[in-house]
Each structure stands twice: as C-alpha cells, then as structure tokens.
Amino acid sequence: MAVAFEAMVRADARFEVPVPRQFALVCFRLRRSAAAGEKRARDEAEPNEPNRRLLEAVNATGRAYMSSAMVGGIYILRCAIGSSLTEERHVREAWSVVQEQATVVLAAATTCTEERAVRSARYTDAPAAVHPVQMRFPSLQP
Numbered sequence: 603m604a605v606a607f608e609a610m611v612r613a614d615a616r617f618e619v620p621v622p623r624q625f626a627l628v629c630f631r632l633r634r635s636a637a638a639g640e641k642r643a644r645d646e647a648e649p650n651e652p653n654r655r656l657l658e659a660v661n662a663t664g665r666a667y668m669s670s671a672m673v674g675g676i677y678i679l680r681c682a683i684g685s686s687l688t689e690e691r692h693v694r695e696a697w698s699v700v701q702e703q704a705t706v707v708l709a710a711a712t713t714c715t716e717e718r719a720v721r722s723a724r725y726t727d728a729p730a731a732v733h734p735v736q737m738r739f740p741s742l743q744p
Contacts, residue, residue, distance in 0.1 A: 603626070603690065603693050604626045604681075607696070617633060618633045621678070626684035628682075628683070629673070629678045629680050632656060634649055653677045657669075657679050660700055666695070666700070681696065
C-alpha cells in the first residue's frame, strides 16, 4: 500500500518525496516551487511553513492523520500505512485529503501574497514627499 501512496505523491507535480520510502512509511512535502505563492522573503526565511500548514489542515479534517519530522532541516509529512486492515480505497482517500488541503493551503498563500502586493503598491505609488499641509489643503500647493 505504501508503494501505491508513494506513486500517487510522485504523480502530483506539487509534491516531492525527499527521502526513500521505508517499508510502510512514505515521507513527502510540497515542493518549494508549489509554494511560490508565499512571499519570497518569508519563503526563504521559513521554507517549511507551507508544509506545516498542510499537515495541520490534513489532520484537522479528521479523515486522515499524518505526522511530521525534520530531516536535515527540512519539514516533511509522514504517512504510515501499516495496518493489515488498510485497503487501497483508504490509501486513495488519504491522498485525496492531502491534495484537497494542499489546494486550499496554496490558494490561501497566493491570496495573502496578492493582498500584500496591493498594499505595497498603494505605498509605492504615493507621491514621494507631500507636505502635511498640502494633503489637507491642495490649493496651498507651491
């Protein structure tokens, strides 16, 4: 079953498998390029944040539970498929939850980045030096 889950992860370009699968344990994460919607400075300072949010979102659904680990400073999600009662439909459902939540997390990151860009543009497009009196009384402009 872990082989099937790993194949599903590898088939989605938003994800990567940073360490080899070990028996029933598949470690994976969002690629940095998938999280490009994050503010670039924040992404460079904290590249693990989108994956932390993804794990929280997946577990919050109650439909799947995964854990995490840090490997060489890289935050990864861990999916252990070890129960003898696990069926392929359970594995597909777990992967579906991950994909759905990844879409939500990445969309939220993109929306936040767009909002920051709009706020930044407001300040960038403002006149460089406006005297406070000119702001209140435009007719007093020199």
